Amino acid sequence: MSNNIDINSKEFQNELKKTKDFVNKVRDKLSFLPSEDKELNEMIEEGLTRNKLLYSKRYCPCFIIIGKTKEERNKADNRVCPCKPALKVEIPKDGKCHCGIFCSKNGSSTS
Numbered sequence: 001m002s003n004n005i006d007i008n009s010k011e012f013q014n015e016l017k018k019t020k021d022f023v024n025k026v027r028d029k030l031s032f033l034p035s036e037d038k039e040l041n042e043m044i045e046e047g048l049t050r051n052k053l054l055y056s057k058r059y060c061p062c063f064i065i066i067g068k069t070k071e072e073r074n075k076a077d078n079r080v081c082p083c084k085p086a087l088k089v090e091i092p093k094d095g096k097c098h099c100g101i102f103c104s105k106n107g108s109s110t111s
Contacts, residue, residue, distance in 0.1 A: 005050050012049060019049045019058065023101065026082050032091070032102040044101040048081055062099045 047061020060079035067073035086097035096103040
């Protein structure tokens with residue numbers, strides 16, 4: 001599997017739009033806010049898109065993906081966005097997920 005992805009390709013740009021729609025739906029559904037850092041949001045959305053194209057899932061780009069095969073990745077309990085640790089621990093405790101793309105209304109959206 002090649003890790004080279006052209007972020008200017010039509011394929012990437014189409015998937016990036018889907019990722020942005022996905023992120024906005026998660027925010028709307030769970031009443032989250034984006035980070036105030038627009039560059040951070042874009043970087044995470046691009047990472048999610050890259051992982052979707054490479055691995056067929058929007059794995060969190062802030063963590064190393066473990067496993068060479070789909071089965072190995074599923075067994076490794078890799079973080080698929082929005083991940084359980086973010087929803088159950090990070091956002092309630094810290095006001096944002098590890099990546100910072102999802103923030104609670106009372107949480108800090110910068111730092």
